[in-house]
Amino acid sequence: MKVTKGFFGTLNGKEVTAYTLSNSKGMEMTCLTYGGIITKLLTPDREGKREDVVLGFDRVEDYERNSPYFGAIVGRFAGRIRGAAFELEGKSYQLLKNDGENHLHGGKVGFSHVIWEAETFEEQDRVGVALHYVSQDGEEGYPGNLNVTVTYTLTEENELLVDYAATTDQTTIVNLTNHTYFNLSGDLKEDILDHELTIKSDEFLQLKSDLMPTGEKIRVDGTPFDFNNGKQIKEGATSVYEQNVLAGRGYDHPFMLNTNNDREIMLKDEKSGRVLMIETDEPCVVLYTGTQIEDTYKVKGVQARKYLGLCLETQGAPDSINQPQFPSPILRAGERYESRTRYVFGVE
Known part of the structure; x- marks a missing residue:
């Protein structure tokens, strides 16, 4: 096992470094100091062929210009x-409106x-x-100096x-996630519509037309949102169900997890044989099927x-600071925010 370090580019006069983690089983992950971005992830298919299973760019300029959060650490607050x-x-805080009238994924920066x-x-x-960043008091409108560490381990x-x-x-609010877009076909040979997804979840959060949660939980029974026994992503893409249609004919929804650290999320690609199992201690996962990816650039x-590609963003519920029925995102001085998500790659 080893870690290698390389130059990835320069942004605003600052050097961006790429770190590549590799093991003896053929798995390799490259992340950047810019945004903590997972820019490459090589895993073998059932024939042993190593291919990239995440969306990303080869130049840092493309991340700044075109990226819909490909592979990035999202904070201080993931979601809207x-x-x-x-x-x-008792104090009001105004954040940047960077998604219509709402605030998305921590703001402009x-x-x-x-x-x-x-x-x-x-x-x-x-x-x-281990990646470290200090978010200053008032940054993007958030209170408090927030000392953050995100550690990637292979x-x-x-x-x-x-x-x-x-x-x-x-006292502040925190909700962190990683926004990697997965595509298990390898080197983006196919889209993700034939991927089969399983999520142990009986409820998802209803969204309004601006993709903001209404606060209502909907039972998945009898809907295209029932992934308990596994289903292909294309079922939501072809559905006329209102919640699929407003998400651009797909999904951009938080699913409340029934269980934690219990193989609660499984993604499979039949052609390549690749399987991704995800476990987390977070209360929900946002499934986003890339319905807003624009066709104005290349990946x-x-x-x-x-x-x-599709995202499986393990996190707290979006807008939970304004919706007290969801787990609280409040972090106070003297407390410690901790969370872990585990991704395991294999083949069938």
């Missing part, structure tokens, strides 16, 4: 906040568009990189562990388009 505003301990500090580690059965068992940790000196030589 209604009206780009919230109240905390957010954690996805800054350069993180990095420190690597190598052990006998695991290697990794093991010999083809596991990618993503650990999030944060502390604050003032690793492939024309960008709808359904080229």
Whole structure:
């Protein structure tokens, strides 16, 4: 197992470094100091052929110009906040409106568009990189100095562990995730409509036309949102169900998980044989099927388009600061925010 370091580019006069983690089983992951972006992830198919299973770019300029959060760490708050505003301990906070009237994924810059500090580690059965960033009090409108560390760890068992940790000196809100777009066909040979997804979830959050949660939970029974026994993504893409249609004929929805750290999410691609299992301690996962990917650029030589990749964003519920029926995103001084998501790659 090893970690290698390389130059990826320069952004606003600052160098962007790429770190590549690799094991002896043929798995390799490359991440950037810019946005903590997972820019490449090589895994073998059932024939042993290693191919890239994530969307990304080869140049840092493309990430700044075209990227819909490909592979990035998203924060301080993943998802949307209604009206780009919230109240905390009797004080009102106004955030940037970067998604219509709402606030999305931490704002115009957010954690996805800054350069993180990095420190690597190598052990006998695991290697990794710890990324560190201090979000200043008032950044993007959020209160408190937030000290954040996100650690990527690759093991010999083809596991990618993503650990999030944060502390604050003032009461604030935190909801972190990773926005990697997966495509298990390998090197983007196919879109993701034939991928089969299983999610252990009996309820999803109803969305309005602006993709903001209404606060209502809908039972998945009898809808294209019932992934408990597995189904192909194309069922939602071809559905006339209102919630699929408003998401651009697909999904952009939070699913409330029935269980944690219990093989709760499985993604499969029959042609390649690749399987991705995801476990998390977060209360929900946002399934986004790439319905807003524009066709004005290329992704690793492939024309960008709808359904080229899908995201499985493990996180707290969007707008949870304004919707107290969901788990609270509040973090106070002296407390520690911690979360882990585990991705395991295999074949069938």
